[in-house]
Amino acid sequence: MGLTIRPMRKDDLPALHEIVNVPEVADVLGPIPPLTYEKFEKWHGRFIEDPKHVALVAQVEKKVVGLVTLGIGEEIHRHDSWLSIYVHKNFWRKGIGTQLMKAVINVAKDIGLRRISLVVYAGNDAAIHMYKKIGFKMEGCQKYGIYTLGKYMDTILMGLLLDEDLPKEE
Amino acid sequence: MEVKTRCMAKKDLEDINKIQNLRYPFGNDLHIIPRPYERTVKDYEDQAKDEHGFPLVVEVNGNVVGYSIIYIWRFRSRHIGSISLSIDQKHVKHAAKPLLQAAIDVGKRLNLVKLFTEILDKSDELQRLFEDFGFEVETRRRKAAFFGRKFIDCIGMGLVLKEVE
Numbered sequence: 001m002g003l004t005i006r007p008m009r010k011d012d013l014p015a016l017h018e019i020v021n022v023p024e025v026a027d028v029l030g031p032i033p034p035l036t037y038e039k040f041e042k043w044h045g046r047f048i049e050d051p052k053h054v055a056l057v058a059q060v061e062k063k064v065v066g067l068v069t070l071g072i073g074e075e076i077h078r079h080d081s082w083l084s085i086y087v088h089k090n091f092w093r094k095g096i097g098t099q100l101m102k103a104v105i106n107v108a109k110d111i112g113l114r115r116i117s118l119v120v121y122a123g124n125d126a127a128i129h130m131y132k133k134i135g136f137k138m139e140g141c142q143k144y145g146i147y148t149l150g151k152y153m154d155t156i157l158m159g160l161l162l163d164e165d166l167p168k169e170e
Numbered sequence: 171m172e173v174k175t176r177c178m179a180k181k182d183l184e185d186i187n188k189i190q191n192l193r194y195p196f197g198n199d200l201h202i203i204p205r206p207y208e209r210t211v212k213d214y215e216d217q218a219k220d221e222h223g224f225p226l227v228v229e230v231n232g233n234v235v236g237y238s239i240i241y242i243w244r245f246r247s248r249h250i251g252s253i254s255l256s257i258d259q260k261h262v263k264h265a266a267k268p269l270l271q272a273a274i275d276v277g278k279r280l281n282l283v284k285l286f287t288e289i290l291d292k293s294d295e296l297q298r299l300f301e302d303f304g305f306e307v308e309t310r311r312r313k314a315a316f317f318g319r320k321f322i323d324c325i326g327m328g329l330v331l332k333e334v335e
Contacts, residue, residue, distance in 0.1 A: 030245040075201050076315045114321070117311060140309025143328055144284050146246045152283070152334050155247075157309045157326065 001060055003096065005103045008055035008067060010048055013041060015064040016057070019088045027148050028124060029086045046071075054107050058087065058096050065091045068100040070108060070116065079114040097127075101134050109162055116162070121146050122154040131158050135165040171231060173264050175272035178225035178237060183210050185234035186227070189256050196266065196296065197256035198289045199239065200317060224276050228257070228269040235261035238273045242280065249283040251276075266299055274303060277331060284330050290315055291323040305329045 008016075017040045019025055021033045031043075047055035047069050058066035066087035073080040083104065087096050108116055120127050122141065132138075136158040145155025160166070178186070187210040190201050201209075217223035217239065224240040236257030243250045253273050257265050277285045287305065289296050297307075309326030316322070 030247070032245060076317045079316055079321075080311075080314050115312075115314060117314065137312075139311050140326060142286065142308050142326065143330060144249070144334060147249060148246050152249075157311065159311055159314070161312060 001094065003099060004059045005056050005099060006059065008044075008047060008057045008069075012057050012064050012067075013037075013044060016040075016044065016067055019064075019066070019086060022089055024089045025086050028121070028127070029084070030146070030148075044069075054081070054104060054111070056100060056103055056107070058091075058100050060091065060096075066096050066100055068104045070104055070113075072113070079112075081108060081113050081116050083116050083118040093126075097130060098134070101130070105134070105160070105162070105166070114162055116160045118158050119145065119155045120158065121148060122156050128156060128158075134160070135167055136160045137165055171264060172229075173268050174229045175226055175268055176229070178214065178227045180214065182227050182234050182237070183207070183214055186210055186214070186237055189234075189236065189258055192258060194259065195256045196259050196262045197236070197254070198287060198293070198296065199237075199254040199256040200290075200315075224280075226269065226272050226276070228261075228265045228272070230261050230265055236265050236269055238269050240273050240276045240280075240285075242282070251280065251282045251285050253277075253285055253287045262295070267302075270299060270303055274329070274331075282331055283334055284328055286326065286328050288324045288326045290317060291325055293325075297325065297327070300327050300329075303329065 017037050020029060020031055021035055023033060026033045047053045052072050054070040056068050057064050068085040070081040070083055085097060085100055139157045139159045142155045142157060144152040146153050187207045189195055190205045190210060191203050217225050222242040226238045227234045228236045238253060238255035240251045240253055242248055255269055287300060305327040307325055308328045311324040313321035314324040
């Protein structure tokens with residue numbers, strides 16, 4: 001599998017739009033299909049228009065199969081960022097999520113961020129396991145944080161302090 | 171003393187900007203100061219157009235001494251609203267509870283399931299205010315804020331407005 005990770009471009013948006021409208025992806029990511037292209041473009045446009053944010057795509061051969069973004073905080077949170085990640089369901093369990101996470105963490109370090117925050121719904125054990133393995137720590141549980149899969153579910157807040165939590169390199 | 175809450179309007183923005191430029195306001199809507207007036211105006215204009223934002227002010231004897239913003243989350247968390255507020259310390263005694271009560275009432279009118287707020291660690295008086303209205307601590311984002319020249323944890327607090335299955 002020839003995996004490439006590179007910055008997102010505007011011409012990636014149609015392929016990414018297709019991925020987030022796959023129900024299984026949307027269930028874990030949050031949007032409610034059908035999500036129109038216009039709404040999707042508005043949602044993802046800030047990552048292209050505002051260079052302070054970070055967006056990397058995963059590409060297998062010539063096909064865009066996933067995205068990771070960091071929305072950089074403002075004011076007293078400007079050293080922090082919020083992470084969002086998704087991968088096309090046909091490419092789940094192939095290590096693409098982990099590769100995207102590692103790549104975005106390197107970018108975060110390069111641009112001087114101190115923290116990455118993320119939210120995942122309780123019960124998404126595969127994702128929680130991946131985040132923990134990378135070094136994220138659980139920072140609490142939000143009751144009724146999301147309505148998905150037909151019910152209200154709690155969400156887990158996780159954080160990574162870039163100068164404290166990453167496993168030491170051998 | 172007359173205390174009143176109402177919807178924020180353009181005419182309030184100079185007063186709002188003054189509160190935002192206080193070094194230690196009471197609340198969790200904290201900014202890097204000096205905060206230009208144009209930023210306050212831009213934020214207001216964005217909120218005024220955005221159907222997710224509901225800004226309020228609190229007046230004491232006709233003077234705006236604080237404000238709050240209720241913001242509805244998106245997508246599958248659109249049953250949750252976040253509350254931020256900021257009040258001139260001199261008026262906390264009279265203005266804080268009416269303002270927070272008004273913000274919670276907005277959440278109820280919107281039929282939200284839950285309200286959420288995030289405050290700086292060790293903001294004891296602010297935490298007590300939210301606890302008095304039933305908010306409970308749910309999360310602690312380590313070193314998520316930089317304020318007063320140091321990194322500080324952010325404490326997330328939630329208030330369930332109605333139990334759901």
